[in-house]
Amino acid sequence: MLPFEILEYQERLRKTKELMTKKGIDVLLITDPANMNYLSGYDAWSFYVHQMLVVMIDEAQPLWIGRYLDAKGAVVKTWMFDENVIAYPDFYVHSEDNHPMDFIASVFNQRGLGSKSFGVEMDHYYFTAKAFEQLRRNLPNASFKNADLLVNSVRMIKSDQEIEYMRRAAMIAEQAMYKGVDSVRAGGRECDTAAMIYYHLLTGTTEHGGDYPAIVPFLPTGQNTSIPHLTWTDKQFSEGEAVIIELAGCYQRYHVPLARTVSIGKPLDKLQNLAPIAVEGINDVLTAVKPGMTCGEVESVWRNSIKKYGIEKESRLGYSVGLNYPPDWGEHTASIRKGDTTILKPNMTFHLIPGLWFDTYGIEISETFRVTEKGCETFTNYPRELLINTPFRLDQQGGIIS
């Protein structure tokens, strides 16, 4: 039932403990659901209540602590012994009087961990200001260290099995992109394209069903192509508009994002002029990437490529990607941007998304790539260009359908 061999989970745990030792952390409290999954196998949509995985430096297995209703899921979905699953009663859920961290702290006190050195994921969504306050109040003799991105940094280099899952996610991403692009026609509604994309992201392939992506597809349209993080409405597409589709295929929580821009009929001149510049920049980057380079050096390849055409880009070009949960598929470790000193190594995986956004238009063409022994390879093989649809869907005789 587990997506990986138990040995792989244990190897991940060993690397995590190495980093804990370096940082002087006895007990690591993991609230990032991707990190929980990475070390234990746990996979459920239960992260809307407080829960955590606890890694103790001298214990062979982590503890899972969460809501009573979800404990059975932890028994079924993780490799640990049942006795390592600990549940808090339901009256701790969304209550003003009882906080789950009070319960969790009492577990630590009972186990004699009250004066240990704890690592906490200070800037993770699912570790709130209140959670930290309650932990500190209930563990007055403990010390706390920031363990942000500790497990994330272990996640950066993928195993062959993880890469295989990303290849499956890539097949799903390509299929959803084909179906989504094909549905972008004058008179169609944005929500119908979103529906078509989601259908194919989830039904997946005959061999491999799809999982939900950590972010919904983005579908900025017309002038809103200058605003990258808008979702869809129920407005109809019009002839002459451009539409950006940014999506990710997902398999076993591993993501391969892919973005393309499609014009409904003849593109605006400025968009048509911009597209080859973006594609040349991406090609230059993909040709240059090899192990040993830094992320900052990768960015400079892009910067020099577009500078020839008088274009600058402020925002980052991309980021490390893989296993994740809402609200983000990025790993929050390396970014492809000026000054990032992360050194590329084989089996690191990045979403290269050098979006260019101007006043009333923008373009996104992206690739997810794996660093190989000598260079890099993309996960998907989708035409890397500004896509141009006939404005209406035509039947075999050339008549307009619908």
Place this chain on the structure above:
Amino acid sequence: MLPFEILEYQERLRKTKELMTKKGIDVLLITDPANMNYLSGYDAWSFYVHQMLVVMIDEAQPLWIGRYLDAKGAVVKTWMFDENVIAYPDFYVHSEDNHPMDFIASVFNQRGLGSKSFGVEMDHYYFTAKAFEQLRRNLPNASFKNADLLVNSVRMIKSDQEIEYMRRAAMIAEQAMYKGVDSVRAGGRECDTAAMIYYHLLTGTTEHGGDYPAIVPFLPTGQNTSIPHLTWTDKQFSEGEAVIIELAGCYQRYHVPLARTVSIGKPLDKLQNLAPIAVEGINDVLTAVKPGMTCGEVESVWRNSIKKYGIEKESRLGYSVGLNYPPDWGEHTASIRKGDTTILKPNMTFHLIPGLWFDTYGIEISETFRVTEKGCETFTNYPRELLINTPFRLDQQGGIIS
């Protein structure tokens, strides 16, 4: 373009300021994306980076502060003047050296707010321990009060326009449930049912396109029906299995959740015996609900109803529901459970989901209802029973379609 009249946003703001005054808060920092949307109209999937809406007690309009890339979305999607949209540069995003709250605190200092009394949403997902730490470090003369659920409490009573949006969400929920249930047959895959549900959630109706729900559909199957928060896999359904479908229709970010349990062919005896007990309990609750009751009193109606059959339920029965973003469609205010003293008022809306989960099976039948002047009414009108599908899909001649 805004889903509500500006006057409605301003009325919400007025109620929020009333509560701020009561609590002695000068400046309210809102990080819950549902609360940001509620007061400003802002709607984008940008909550994976730090952002906030700032309500100052003596200013007519809030400030939106967020990432440079998203600022234009704030200009387009909110009712405020452009000058009230403030953006931080991209090097603050997912960086170890620069935190967005450093930038945001500097804005407050520049505006002379450095020694004010700030309200913060201490237990919200998107207000991390680190965010609070950086704010306090950069605003040493400020005081901080917990403003958790302050805006959420204003959200509890819906306007007629909000109810209208929930009715549209309800139509979408019903349609997705019909299509999802119909697809649950032996040999079909869980992921194909999830795909079918999502397609109909998003394509919506001819008049109203669907929005993404704050939680993905839950699809626990077979023995996993005892575990409520599992999502789907690519396993095939088998004859004799039960499947729980919990989903929500969503329109303009307003949710109407709906859960049903469907058996593929003849149900297990224990499930068939349990179903009428659950339905009777729900009917008893819906008959009893009226303004003036407390949520705790509503729970006792259920408790007495199922006690007749020797059944007890530990977990809460339901919760306030409406406008929301991932990871939860619940409003985190009132819960229908023992001891909750919230008094029901007209146009409060709840998801009543008295799931019963046992060792190897479970049942979920739910209704979302609105409190009316005299009682309550459900948003959807879907058969309230254990659903039983023929195991295989049959053609018009009675042959098996697979």
